[in-house]
Amino acid sequence: MNRSEILERLQKILRQVVGDDQLVINNNTTADEVTGWDSFNHINLIMGVEMEFSIRFNVAELENLKNVGGFVALIEKHLSNKK
Amino acid sequence: MLFNSVTFLVFFLPLSLLIYYLLGHLQMSAAKLWLVAVSFLFYGWWNPQFLILLIISILFNYTFGYLIQIFKERRRISTFLLVIGLIANLGALFYYKYLLTLMDWFHFLGLTHGQSWGSIVLPLGISFFTFTQIGFLIDVQSGNAEERGFLEYVLFVTFFPHLIAGPILHHREIMPQFVKKETYLINWNNVIVGISIFILGLGKKVLIADQIAPVANDIFKHTADKHAVEAWTGVLCYSLQLYFDFAGYSEMALGLARMFNVTFPANFDSPFKSKSIIDFWNRWHISLTRYFTLYLYNPLSLGIMRRRTAKGLPPLRAGETTWKDFFIVLALPTSYTMILMGIWHGAGFQFFLFGLLNAVYLCVNHAWRLFGPKAPKIPFSRLRSWFEGVWRWALTYLSVVIALIFFRAKSTPDAFSLIGSLFGGGTGDSPGGNQGVVEAILDYFGVAVPYWNYSNSLITVGVLLIFILVLPNVLQLFEKEESSLTKIRSTPAFFSFEWRPNILWGFFLAVLALADLLMVTGTTEFLYFKL
Numbered sequence: 059m060n061r062s063e064i065l066e067r068l069q070k071i072l073r074q075v076v077g078d079d080q081l082v083i084n085n086n087t088t089a090d091e092v093t094g095w096d097s098f099n100h101i102n103l104i105m106g107v108e109m110e111f112s113i114r115f116n117v118a119e120l121e122n123l124k125n126v127g128g129f130v131a132l133i134e135k136h137l138s139n140k141k
Numbered sequence: 142m143l144f145n146s147v148t149f150l151v152f153f154l155p156l157s158l159l160i161y162y163l164l165g166h167l168q169m170s171a172a173k174l175w176l177v178a179v180s181f182l183f184y185g186w187w188n189p190q191f192l193i194l195l196i197i198s199i200l201f202n203y204t205f206g207y208l209i210q211i212f213k214e215r216r217r218i219s220t221f222l223l224v225i226g227l228i229a230n231l232g233a234l235f236y237y238k239y240l241l242t243l244m245d246w247f248h249f250l251g252l253t254h255g256q257s258w259g260s261i262v263l264p265l266g267i268s269f270f271t272f273t274q275i276g277f278l279i280d281v282q283s284g285n286a287e288e289r290g291f292l293e294y295v296l297f298v299t300f301f302p303h304l305i306a307g308p309i310l311h312h313r314e315i316m317p318q319f320v321k322k323e324t325y326l327i328n329w330n331n332v333i334v335g336i337s338i339f340i341l342g343l344g345k346k347v348l349i350a351d352q353i354a355p356v357a358n359d360i361f362k363h364t365a366d367k368h369a370v371e372a373w374t375g376v377l378c379y380s381l382q383l384y385f386d387f388a389g390y391s392e393m394a395l396g397l398a399r400m401f402n403v404t405f406p407a408n409f410d411s412p413f414k415s416k417s418i419i420d421f422w423n424r425w426h427i428s429l430t431r432y433f434t435l436y437l438y439n440p441l442s443l444g445i446m447r448r449r450t451a452k453g454l455p456p457l458r459a460g461e462t463t464w465k466d467f468f469i470v471l472a473l474p475t476s477y478t479m480i481l482m483g484i485w486h487g488a489g490f491q492f493f494l495f496g497l498l499n500a501v502y503l504c505v506n507h508a509w510r511l512f513g514p515k516a517p518k519i520p521f522s523r524l525r526s527w528f529e530g531v532w533r534w535a536l537t538y539l540s541v542v543i544a545l546i547f548f549r550a551k552s553t554p555d556a557f558s559l560i561g562s563l564f565g566g567g568t569g570d571s572p573g574g575n576q577g578v579v580e581a582i583l584d585y586f587g588v589a590v591p592y593w594n595y596s597n598s599l600i601t602v603g604v605l606l607i608f609i610l611v612l613p614n615v616l617q618l619f620e621k622e623e624s625s626l627t628k629i630r631s632t633p634a635f636f637s638f639e640w641r642p643n644i645l646w647g648f649f650l651a652v653l654a655l656a657d658l659l660m661v662t663g664t665t666e667f668l669y670f671k672l
Contacts, residue, residue: 077515094510096419097438098507101442102446105450117283117443121283
């Protein structure tokens with residue numbers, strides 16, 4: 059799976075989590091820019107991503123995420139580790 | 142030593158800066174050592190005996206960080222070391238901060254008899270340096286911090302701009318700055334930016350917070366039986382006193398660090414502009430919220446979520462959440478985190494209530510998002526959304542003002558009696574104080590209105606709130622200079638402008654600095670120093 063596919067699926071999950079069907083994100087988007095992406099929905103999003111991609115993060119990895127691009131890279135890393 | 146004392150401003154700061162850069166150009170490690178030395182001096186100025194505690198704490202945590210790193214591959218040993226480290230840190234904090242209060246409680250409940258327990262003096266900044274180091278140990282164990290040498294570690298903990306009252310730093314954001322060579326070489330731009338931010342912060346402290354403090358102090362001295370006008374004036378003034386005191390302190394810290402080529406995370410991003418409580422906690426004491434979210438809320442919340450998912454339950458979504466889910470997945474970790482946050486601020490039961498009340502606010506806010514009416518597809522008219530904004534702002538601000546009563550009150554009964562007064566519970570005597578402007582004018586026309594002698598204070602509150610609402614904050618003023626490590630959340634202010642290194646700003650800041658210096662007494666402590 060390449061990065062743009064990951065981003066697309068991430069966007070789909072985020073739309074469900076924050077309840078905004080029109081939401082568009084890119085690699086530079088940060089949580090602050092998306093209405094409703096608060097600490098609680100962040101956890102929701104992580105769970106959604108873990109289920110969607112069948113991967114599992116550890117808490118420490120999630121601390122350093124700066125933007126959507128960083129999240130996509132982290133998902134990619136987990137997917138490649140899985141293989 | 143206080144940032145707002147003459148000793149600090151006239152001797153300590155200029156000398157430590159000058160020698161820092163002189164040494165920095167000769168030998169980097171000499172400059173580091175100097176910075177550590179002045180930081181110890183800064184801390185020891187109050188009470189030299191607490192230096193011993195600080196040094197023990199540093200040696201202990203550095204050793205444990207080192208050991209945890211060595212046993213990184215052997216999870217069980219490193220976790221065991223981490224637990225021992227946490228128990229020791231929290232134990233020390235408990236002893237100095239909570240033991241006496243707890244013993245008084247037991248005594249009050251009749252569980253203990255006999256003599257009083259003597260006194261334990263709270264070492265300055267213990268809550269801050271303990272938390273900084275607990276964060277470090279957790280980071281080492283989870284692979285988010287790497288040991289970088291003892292001197293750098295001591296500098297990370299003791300660097301005087303943050304030692305006493307934060308911002309609470311993460312090892313990973315500060316250490317890279319301390320190992321860079323450029324940090325020890327003079328950069329005039331950073332010095333000028335640092336001084337400018339510092340002057341603005343000092344102004345907030347001495348020209349605003351200290352000036353409205355007496356009104357706030359008065360009301361909390363005798364909370365019972367106040368007239369509603371008097372009570373409201375007092376609590377509104379207190380909210381602004383605390384705001385300007387802590388914002389001022391945090392900006393001074395930001396500015397001081399910048400003079401030494403170090404960039405800190407921010408603590409304040411116009412919290413009184415917030416239109417929801419969730420938003421407020423992301424803008425007020427940001428480094429503390431960040432800390433509690435990272436080390437308490439996230440692990441707990443993620444743990445609960447994982448258990449749900451293991452049972453095959455879906456994540457929570459707006460519109461398809463039950464109240465039971467809400468309580469388990471959201472209200473539980475939120476309350477737990479906020480109550481601990483409250484107690485971190487102090488030992489009395491009122492701090493527990495401060496945390497609990499904020500937990501309730503946050504849960505209501507989240508519940509409204511999940512269960513409340515959906516935002517309409519067609520946006521509101523401009524007028525309607527403006528009113529909506531005002532209403533949300535006012536509700537948020539007033540909720541904060543009420544919560545802060547528990548933060549400031551000497552005891553829980555005091556807090557409740559003051560809240561009683563706010564809603565007309567007290568009769569109050571004829572209030573003292575000077576004749577206010579409005580009263581004077583009304584008096585002139587022969588109209589006597591009781592309680593208008595508070596009008597001066599109320600006008601001050603109004604003016605300060607308008608200032609906060611329409612002017613850019615320090616992060617925005619210095620956005621181009623990257624004044625902090627924190628991303629700015631505030632939208633551009635109504636009157637939007639930026640700091641520039643030009644004559645106009647130079648003149649303004651020089652005048653402000655002069656005013657600051659004239660008002661500096663060095664006798665008023667910062668409110669957050671008591672933590």
